[in-house]
Amino acid sequence: MRKMLAAVVSHVFSRASQKKPALRGLLASQNFSNDAPCHIKKCDLYRLEEGPPTTTVLTREEALKYYRAMQVIRRMELKSDQMYKQKFIRGFCHLCDGQEACCVGLEAGINPTDHIITSYRAHGLCYTRGLSVKSILAELTGRKGGCAKGKGGSMHMYGKNFYGGNGIVGAQVPLGAGVAFARKYLGTNEICLALYGDGAANQGQVAEAYNLSALWKLPCVFICENNRYGMGTATERAAASTEYHKRGNFIPGLRVNGMDILCVREATKFAAHYCRSGKGPILMELQTYRYHGHSMSDPGISYRSREEVQNMRSKSDPIMLLRERMINNNLSNVEELKEIDADVKKEVEEAAQFATSDPEPPLEELAYHLFYHSPPFGVRGTNKWITYKSVS
Amino acid sequence: MDEELERDEKVFLLSEEVAQYAGAYKVSRGLWKKYGDKRIIDTPMSEMGFAGIAVGAAMAGLQPICEFMTFNFSMQAIDQVINSAAKTYCMSAGLQPVPIVFRGPNGASAGVAAHHSQCFAAWYWHCPGLKVVSPCNSEDAKGLIKSVICDDNPVVMLENELVYGVAFELPTEAQSKDFLIPFGKAKIERQGTHITVVAHSRPVGHCLLSKEGIECEVINLCTIRPMDIEAIEASVMKTNHLVTVEGGWPQFGVGAEICARIMEGRAFNFLDAPAVLCHWC
Numbered sequence: 001m002r003k004m005l006a007a008v009v010s011h012v013f014s015r016a017s018q019k020k021p022a023l024r025g026l027l028a029s030q031n032f033s034n035d036a037p038c039h040i041k042k043c044d045l046y047r048l049e050e051g052p053p054t055t056t057v058l059t060r061e062e063a064l065k066y067y068r069a070m071q072v073i074r075r076m077e078l079k080s081d082q083m084y085k086q087k088f089i090r091g092f093c094h095l096c097d098g099q100e101a102c103c104v105g106l107e108a109g110i111n112p113t114d115h116i117i118t119s120y121r122a123h124g125l126c127y128t129r130g131l132s133v134k135s136i137l138a139e140l141t142g143r144k145g146g147c148a149k150g151k152g153g154s155m156h157m158y159g160k161n162f163y164g165g166n167g168i169v170g171a172q173v174p175l176g177a178g179v180a181f182a183r184k185y186l187g188t189n190e191i192c193l194a195l196y197g198d199g200a201a202n203q204g205q206v207a208e209a210y211n212l213s214a215l216w217k218l219p220c221v222f223i224c225e226n227n228r229y230g231m232g233t234a235t236e237r238a239a240a241s242t243e244y245h246k247r248g249n250f251i252p253g254l255r256v257n258g259m260d261i262l263c264v265r266e267a268t269k270f271a272a273h274y275c276r277s278g279k280g281p282i283l284m285e286l287q288t289y290r291y292h293g294h295s296m297s298d299p300g301i302s303y304r305s306r307e308e309v310q311n312m313r314s315k316s317d318p319i320m321l322l323r324e325r326m327i328n329n330n331l332s333n334v335e336e337l338k339e340i341d342a343d344v345k346k347e348v349e350e351a352a353q354f355a356t357s358d359p360e361p362p363l364e365e366l367a368y369h370l371f372y373h374s375p376p377f378g379v380r381g382t383n384k385w386i387t388y389k390s391v392s
Numbered sequence: 393m394d395e396e397l398e399r400d401e402k403v404f405l406l407s408e409e410v411a412q413y414a415g416a417y418k419v420s421r422g423l424w425k426k427y428g429d430k431r432i433i434d435t436p437m438s439e440m441g442f443a444g445i446a447v448g449a450a451m452a453g454l455q456p457i458c459e460f461m462t463f464n465f466s467m468q469a470i471d472q473v474i475n476s477a478a479k480t481y482c483m484s485a486g487l488q489p490v491p492i493v494f495r496g497p498n499g500a501s502a503g504v505a506a507h508h509s510q511c512f513a514a515w516y517w518h519c520p521g522l523k524v525v526s527p528c529n530s531e532d533a534k535g536l537i538k539s540v541i542c543d544d545n546p547v548v549m550l551e552n553e554l555v556y557g558v559a560f561e562l563p564t565e566a567q568s569k570d571f572l573i574p575f576g577k578a579k580i581e582r583q584g585t586h587i588t589v590v591a592h593s594r595p596v597g598h599c600l601l602s603k604e605g606i607e608c609e610v611i612n613l614c615t616i617r618p619m620d621i622e623a624i625e626a627s628v629m630k631t632n633h634l635v636t637v638e639g640g641w642p643q644f645g646v647g648a649e650i651c652a653r654i655m656e657g658r659a660f661n662f663l664d665a666p667a668v669l670c671h672w673c
Contacts, residue, residue, distance in 0.1 A: 115452065149485035156483040163451055163488065168475050174441050175476055178448020185404070185430070186453055208441025215436070369482045370521055372489035372544045377618075379520075384656045392486065 035059040036329030040263045044255035046246045046283075051254060052270040056262055060331045066108065066261050067326065068340050070100040070319045073124040075348040076133050077292075080123065080140055084296045088356050089140045092167075093154050094121040098291040101261040101318035102225055103128045106193060108261070109268025115183065117163040117176040118195040120155040121225075121290075125195075129162040133348055137355035145358040151369070170196060170203030173222065177209045177281075180220035191219040191275045193268075199230020201244050210248045210281070217280035221271045222248065224285045225258065231294045232303040245285035258286030259316045262325075289316065364389065393420065393457065395569050396541040397427055400455065403541060406433040406442055407459030407496075416461050417497060417556050443469035443494070447476045450492040450546075457541065460496035463512045463550065470515075477546035478521035491544040495537070498526075498550035499593060499639040500672060511640035511672065513592065516548045517617040517649075523575055524617040526550045528596035530560040532614055535573030543575070550616075552594040552639075578620035580627070584609035588627040590650055591637040592616050599637055616646060624650060625659040634667040642671045 038058050045051045077097040083089050096103070103124035106116070118125050126136050131147050139146030139157055147157050157165045163179060166172040176194020183190040196206060201224050213220045224244040228235055235242045245253030252274070256267040264286060271282045289312045293300025300309070326332040367379035367388035378387040396403050409416045411424035411434040424432040435442040439460065446458035460466040466473065477490045499511040517524045523545060527533040533551065540547040565571060578590075581600060584607035589599045592613040599610045609627050613619065628634050634654060636647030647669035654660060654667060 117448070148483065148487065151485045152483045158484040158487045163448070164484070166476070168471055171444060171471055171476055174444020174472070175448035175451065177441075178445035178450075179452040180448075181445055182449040182452035182454045185449070186402075192448075192452075205440040205444060208436075208438035209444065211436060212438060212441050212445055369484075369486040371523075372481055372486070372491070374545070 031330070032060055032332060033330045036325075036331055038262055038325060038329070040260060040266060041257045043257075043263070043267055044245065046243075046253035046255075047250075048252045048254070052256075052263075052266040056266050058262060058325065058329070058331065062108070063322065063326045063331045064340070066104050067319070067322055067332075067337065068344060069104045069107075069128060070261070070322065071341060071344045072133060072347065073097070073100045073103065073127055074319060075344055076127065076136065076351075077123060079137065079348050079352050081292065081296065083137070083141065083352060083356070089154075089296075090142070091153055092120065093140065093296040094294065095292040095296070096121045096124045096290060098312065098318070099225065099227060099258070099288045100124060101264050101322075102258050102286050102288050105258075105261040105264025106223070106268050108265040110191065110193065110272050113161065113188075114190050114272070115161045115163070115176075115179045115192040116195070117172045117179060117192065118165065119169065119172060119197055119200060120165065120167055121197070122155065122157060122165040125162070126157045126159065126165070129159045131157060131159050131162075133351040134354050137348075137351045138358050141355045141358075142360055143355060143358035144361045145354060149365075150361045170200040170206050172196065173200070173203070173206045174209040174212070176222075177213045177218055177220045180213070180218040180275075180281075181216065184217075184219055189276055191221060191272055193221045193223055195223045195225055197230060198224060198226040198228065198235050198242075198244060199233065199238060201226075201247055202230075202239055210251055210283075213281040214248075214251050217278065219275040219278075220281045221268075221275055222251070222281060222283045224283070225288055226285050227288050227290045229290075229294070229303065232298065234303065243285075245283055248281070248283040251281050251283050253283035253285065255285045255287065258288030259318045259321060261318060261322055368392075393537060393541070394423060394426070396538060397423065397431055402453065403455045403457065404431045404433065405457045405459065406435055406446060408435055408437060408461050410434060410459055415459075417553055419551075419556065420459075439465050439468035440472060443472040444476065446492055447472050447490060450477070450490045451480070451488060455491050455493075455541065457493045457495060460494065462501075462508055462553070463496055463498040464508050464510055466494065466496070466512065473516070473546070473548070474519050474522075478519050480521075481545070482521055489544050490546050493540045493547050493549060495540070495549035496551060497553035497556070499552055501553045511550075511638070513550055513616055513638065514640050514645045514649075516550070517619075517646070521546065522617060523547045523615065524550065525575070525615045526592040526613065528552075528555065528591075528593050528612050528614075529558075530562050531566045532573060532579075532612070534562070534566055535571050536614065539572045539575060542572070550593060555594050555597075558597075573614060575615050576618040576620055577614060578623040579612045579614055580623070581610040581612045582608065585631055587633040587635060588624065588631045589635045589637060590624055590647075592646065593639060595637045595639055613646075619649070619653075621650075621653050621657065624654065625657055628654060628659040629662045632662050632664040634663065635670060636667065637670045639672050642669060642673065645669075645671060647671060 107128040135147040180192035446456040
């Protein structure tokens, strides 16, 4: 009898525990708000009568999407750090952890048919523009399954309406203006976001791009990701004026809190609308911060203090800020966010596994993709007896 | 250029003074009046800026012709030509083509001094991912400009200012709208048996002035990258002598490369004497 009762009780409990996740989920969704109004910091304006709104609505669906995306980027960057130290990744590797609100916020403010070009600190934007973590990490490790078949590496990843990833500081800015030029020429309503850092803002070609874009009213949003350091040089040591949102001179500008994804989103929507209305270019300065050094060879503490980095992490972390908003506004709870974290961890681990096991591109393909729409031809190797075949 | 602008809406020309001034050397005369501001665009003095814009436009669906007033000014923008244009298709593993033409006068002119006289053939043809052409007369210019605009890759076309003003006989075939000179094919401007003389651009004209009693076989490279080494080899195997002529400086130049390739190839054993390089100094 006792045994029978024990069996019945354990059977009842096992059925109850199977129902738990669904039950929890049911309870959870019933308890959360669908959306919440959020206050955001007012942007500093330059040559603008009005700016982005100071309140916005964050829906639960958007919040979960942004949270997950930022966590993916964070984890992906930390994984890249680890893989670099394990020597799976070589060459340059510039990480953007700390700047997640910029990439996710920008994407949230534009359409997929709009265009983006950025600098070498590109991994986050690669993800938000649609490249999978797998293809990004495999590109970092130089494997066939990478988004550029292992030939581009960290700084040269391309996707639909995404023009990289550029190695030369500042060169992407006129390129971005050119993309905007082409889309205007072809009669589309698309815009181009051309991103650059506080260091690149001092490049002459950036000023040339400003002039050409304003003259021709190109639908280009110039975005300065001001993370306070151009490599190891603080902004005050590099720029006579650190008001980067005003550096466009005759181009209107916004200074945006780049650690708050909603700020970035609303500012981007505002800027995109401005451009699409035919008024010409606009400039956004995103005040943000990178936790890592300039690249993997830079510990990042010879030109700034550990305390400063720690302070930013504890007070201004973009993921933490969004998490607090979500919990305080009942858009989610700790358990649900932990589930997302676990899922993200799994996704990144699987991608890393792929990136370390996928084969490298074969040597025979070394000279592929030299010319587009071209019949195959032979390319000289390292000496006259070696010829590689090149196909488009 | 007119024919290509007519054929394809995506083709446009931009540079300093190409529109209202009708071109610093009048190459684009009449085009602005015919096609207007949208297709023929005057830019400010911003080589790096407008070359970058041209490359970006090529990446995003257009076929720009980016003129440099002279290739000396292309040094301001050379990063956009090499890093943004030439290398991108390869680095993106075929995802991002860049169909763009960079053209303009190159090399020496008359008394314009050092800043305006450099030949950039050796600089540009060094770079994989670029095609480089160098016309020497009207037939070359017409046939090559159409090939370069139709090509979906970055091409550098090195013209010569002093040749702009020279009238050439244009064969009937070359007058057709469909006349194209393919890349990578050299032309034998004159047959000969005593000596092979290889040149590109304006120096080809100098080579055609021959000394009596010496029959030079004059080869006009037309395309310098990819170079038609087979044509040069075949000629050297016939004449057993080689002279290279170019408008650039001697070190690491076009002539040096031709000699290196001849030395490595099947024609080496046919040389009766070392090859000779002639160049600007």
